[in-house]
Amino acid sequence: MREIERELVRFRDERNWKRYHTPKNLAISIAVELGELLEHFQWRENEEILASMNDPVERENLEDELADVLIYLVLLAHELGIDLENAALKKIAKNARKYPVEGRE
Numbered sequence: 001m002r003e004i005e006r007e008l009v010r011f012r013d014e015r016n017w018k019r020y021h022t023p024k025n026l027a028i029s030i031a032v033e034l035g036e037l038l039e040h041f042q043w044r045e046n047e048e049i050l051a052s053m054n055d056p057v058e059r060e061n062l063e064d065e066l067a068d069v070l071i072y073l074v075l076l077a078h079e080l081g082i083d084l085e086n087a088a089l090k091k092i093a094k095n096a097r098k099y100p101v102e103g104r105e
Helices: 002-014 023-039 046-052 056-080 084-098
Strands: none
Touching (some): 023 056, 046 056, 056 084
16 A cells, blocks of 8 residues: 555655645545546446456456545555545454444453
8 A cells, every 4th residue: 555655745846746735635535536437337237236346348447447536546545745645544443342242242
């Protein structure tokens, strides 16, 4: 995750885009990209979606949309000083306590 963050910040800084990467703009960009991702699922059944992953063009399009969401998420975490990997691991641990495996506490 840190390597991805370093590469994204380097890419951004080489193009002098930091001034556009405010927390508000990055959060909006996540929502925009998520909308584009959702277009791939709209009006389709799960079986159709899964089958479409065998089409290299459809697969690449979906990979691109997922990557766009991840890119903006990583950049937002960077701007806010949040260690995204650590935050995700902490959240998984919280969820494990909140939703224990049935039969366990």
